[in-house]
Amino acid sequence: MYYLEAIAHNPRGERVVHILAVLILVAMIAPKALAEDESGSSPAVDVASIPEMPSPSFRMYNPFRMFFRGVEVRITWAGPPDKPIVALTFDDGPHPVFTPQILRILEDHGVPATFFVVGRNGEKNPELLRLAKEKGHALGNHTFSHTRITAATNGRLKEEIERTREIIFLETGVYTQLFRPPFGAFDARSLAEVAHRDLEVVLWSVDSRDWATHSIGDIRRNVEKRVHPGAIILMHDVHQQTVEALPGLLEFLKGKGYTFVTIPELLPIDRVAWGG
Numbered sequence: 001m002y003y004l005e006a007i008a009h010n011p012r013g014e015r016v017v018h019i020l021a022v023l024i025l026v027a028m029i030a031p032k033a034l035a036e037d038e039s040g041s042s043p044a045v046d047v048a049s050i051p052e053m054p055s056p057s058f059r060m061y062n063p064f065r066m067f068f069r070g071v072e073v074r075i076t077w078a079g080p081p082d083k084p085i086v087a088l089t090f091d092d093g094p095h096p097v098f099t100p101q102i103l104r105i106l107e108d109h110g111v112p113a114t115f116f117v118v119g120r121n122g123e124k125n126p127e128l129l130r131l132a133k134e135k136g137h138a139l140g141n142h143t144f145s146h147t148r149i150t151a152a153t154n155g156r157l158k159e160e161i162e163r164t165r166e167i168i169f170l171e172t173g174v175y176t177q178l179f180r181p182p183f184g185a186f187d188a189r190s191l192a193e194v195a196h197r198d199l200e201v202v203l204w205s206v207d208s209r210d211w212a213t214h215s216i217g218d219i220r221r222n223v224e225k226r227v228h229p230g231a232i233i234l235m236h237d238v239h240q241q242t243v244e245a246l247p248g249l250l251e252f253l254k255g256k257g258y259t260f261v262t263i264p265e266l267l268p269i270d271r272v273a274w275g276g
């Protein structure tokens with residue numbers, strides 16, 4: 001996929017790339033009906049959205065750039081594939097019980113991660129936002145109320161995004177430019193709204209499926225089978241099973257020679273303070 005990236009940097013090829021990008025995305029979304037869904041129920045398929053990550057055989061190394069309504073949108077599924085690094089990401093917290101446990105495990109292993117914060121949970125547990133920041137983790141925006149952004153009006157979306165960004169900023173001083181859409185669902189309109197607010201869309205290339213199973217073995221296998229250099233790994237800091245699977249998973253990844261980075265460290269984007 002460096003091919004796309006290379007052409008994207010060629011001004012004469014720009015238009016072709018954008019058309020190509022849209023065609024590829026359409027091809028990707030058509031057969032996909034799965035989505036991140038903490039409830040485990042089957043979500044409705046929204047043909048105008050991209051419900052989940054591309055299949056493991058189709059990985060795009062970021063940043064993948066597109067234009068919607070004149071707004072540049074950048075979407076990331078994975079980092080550069082040429083280094084043995086991975087980025088752990090934890091969504092939906094902070095949770096008063098599980099987030100502190102995860103922070104302790106990460107600290108014990110000397111591992112940094114990125115937390116995609118649900119604003120209302122950050123509002124309830126502001127000390128955990130500060131603690132995550134103090135321990136060297138990055139923070140991202142996951143909307144205020146874990147809303148499906150394809151179903152939110154532009155006004156609601158603005159509030160969901162800006163309220164969460166403000167909570168993170170007031171508590172930690174981090175002006176985050178990382179955004180992960182709940183359920184991995186987005187469409188052109190919602191993407192334009194997100195990008196318009198100076199946010200990078202960060203998805204994932206490896207889903208631990210810790211939201212779908214209580215089995216620690218399954219969570220570990222889901223990651224261990226699919227992990228690759230540059231992987232962005234999806235986990236959640238709101239489940240007991242995630243806490244229990246994490247130490248063994250960290251040992252496995254270290255044993256395979258991987259080192260851990262935050263999303264801002266993973267992505268070769270030359271911007272100041274874009275992750276925090």
Ligand SMILES: [Zn+2]
Nearest residue numbers: 091092182183
């Ligand atoms: Zn989520």
